[in-house]
Amino acid sequence: MRRTCSLSIITTMSIATLFVAGSAFAAQNVANTSQKGSLLVWPLVTVNPGGDNGPQDTLIEISNDGIAAVHVECEYVNERKGRVNFDFDLTAKETASWDVRTLSGDQVHAPPFPTNRGNPAYSPGSVYRGELICFATDAGRQFQVAWNELTGTATVMNLNDAGASQPRQAFKYNAWAFSARDANGLAADNKRVPHGTPGSLELTGANAAGAYDACPAYNIANFMPNGARLGNIRTLDNDLAVVSCNQDLRETYNIHRTKLEFTVWNSHEDSFTGAHACVDSVNTIGLGVNNRVTQGSNFDYSTLQTRNARFQVRGISATPPCPEPTEAAGLLGVIISSAAIGGTNDEAAELGNTLHGAGLQAGFVLWDPSGPPQARPRG
Numbered sequence: 001m002r003r004t005c006s007l008s009i010i011t012t013m014s015i016a017t018l019f020v021a022g023s024a025f026a027a028q029n030v031a032n033t034s035q036k037g038s039l040l041v042w043p044l045v046t047v048n049p050g051g052d053n054g055p056q057d058t059l060i061e062i063s064n065d066g067i068a069a070v071h072v073e074c075e076y077v078n079e080r081k082g083r084v085n086f087d088f089d090l091t092a093k094e095t096a097s098w099d100v101r102t103l104s105g106d107q108v109h110a111p112p113f114p115t116n117r118g119n120p121a122y123s124p125g126s127v128y129r130g131e132l133i134c135f136a137t138d139a140g141r142q143f144q145v146a147w148n149e150l151t152g153t154a155t156v157m158n159l160n161d162a163g164a165s166q167p168r169q170a171f172k173y174n175a176w177a178f179s180a181r182d183a184n185g186l187a188a189d190n191k192r193v194p195h196g197t198p199g200s201l202e203l204t205g206a207n208a209a210g211a212y213d214a215c216p217a218y219n220i221a222n223f224m225p226n227g228a229r230l231g232n233i234r235t236l237d238n239d240l241a242v243v244s245c246n247q248d249l250r251e252t253y254n255i256h257r258t259k260l261e262f263t264v265w266n267s268h269e270d271s272f273t274g275a276h277a278c279v280d281s282v283n284t285i286g287l288g289v290n291n292r293v294t295q296g297s298n299f300d301y302s303t304l305q306t307r308n309a310r311f312q313v314r315g316i317s318a319t320p321p322c323p324e325p326t327e328a329a330g331l332l333g334v335i336i337s338s339a340a341i342g343g344t345n346d347e348a349a350e351l352g353n354t355l356h357g358a359g360l361q362a363g364f365v366l367w368d369p370s371g372p373p374q375a376r377p378r379g
Contacts, residue, residue: 029205037177039135044241047101048128057101059155064090066149074134079125081118141370143194146180146187164347171352178213203363215245215330216357218314228301236338238287244329245363258315258329267306272298278322330361
């Protein structure tokens with residue numbers, strides 16, 4: 001009887017310990033695309049009037065799951081570093097949406113996507129494509145606040161792709177979400193006091209006052225290599241929209257560059273290294289030859305020789321080969337694949353989804369609050 005009782009007690013305690021450990025493990029401190037947060041990042045927004053895929057557009061949706069209203073500060077940044085900011089309110093449980101190209105809005109009257117070049121004037125990429133960043137602030141835009149109730153999606157549309165068998169296409173992805181944190185883990189919603197130093201969102205992942213979730217140290221993706229065919233689907237090419245977690249949204253800003261370093265594995269676990277690209281804080285690059293990725297053939301079926309593969313990409317500090325100094329940076333990515341479906345060789349769809357994050361890398365978002373800096377309350 002004693003043995004049975006002891007075993008029962010030990011088993012019960014072990015199960016309880018597992019539940020506690022499981023709960024602690026679930027309270028992760030890295031941004032992802034399935035949680036709510038105080039900061040949202042959409043790595044791919046496009047209003048391209050033409051190009052390889054014809055005219056493009058993006059629909060943005062954002063929701064407040066909180067039981068009170070919240071103010072939201074947003075900023076577009078294009079790949080040439082042109083930018084514009086705007087803000088709006090979301091009432092309790094409210095959702096809002098807007099069409100980036102046409103400016104049609106449901107609750108939100110967003111400005112046109114910026115198509116100017118920033119400073120420096122030369123930066124690779126398109127002025128018609130970039131990112132959207134939104135985060136919770138007080139009503140006067142004087143400081144950022146903890147409000148872990150925001151979620152968002154983007155629907156990227158090809159309006160008339162003349163080179164595709166299906167000229168009108170769309171795919172939808174979730175925004176990356178960063179939760180506000182404090183000494184106890186997730187911070188309680190609070191619109192009355194600054195969360196950290198006004199104008200600086202610290203993406204450290206620390207359980208400390210004023211912190212936010214950290215960025216993934218690297219992203220991983222499953223993909224079908226360029227030119228591979230499997231059953232009823234054939235991949236024509238793959239692209240990567242990627243932004244770093246070193247973001248400077250201030251009027252007087254600094255450029256933050258990094259080197260994207262890729263490792264690719266085929267389904268036989270053979271690894272292929274050497275592919276890399278020199279980028280800054282927001283970019284879209286083709287994963288293949290004749291693109292900005294050095295050794296882009298690592299993403300082709302002719303190199304990998306399997307119809308399924310995976311890659312890892314991380315932002316590292318490495319000069320050379322990049323012409324400008326670079327720094328380590330966490331990454332937030334979306335992969336886009338052009339696919340032929342049903343045995344044809346013509347594009348039938350653009351397929352897109354966010355990458356998976358792994359590891360932890362600190363980052364920051366800098367912005368210009370309205371009015372004088374606010375002193376953080378003590379205690």
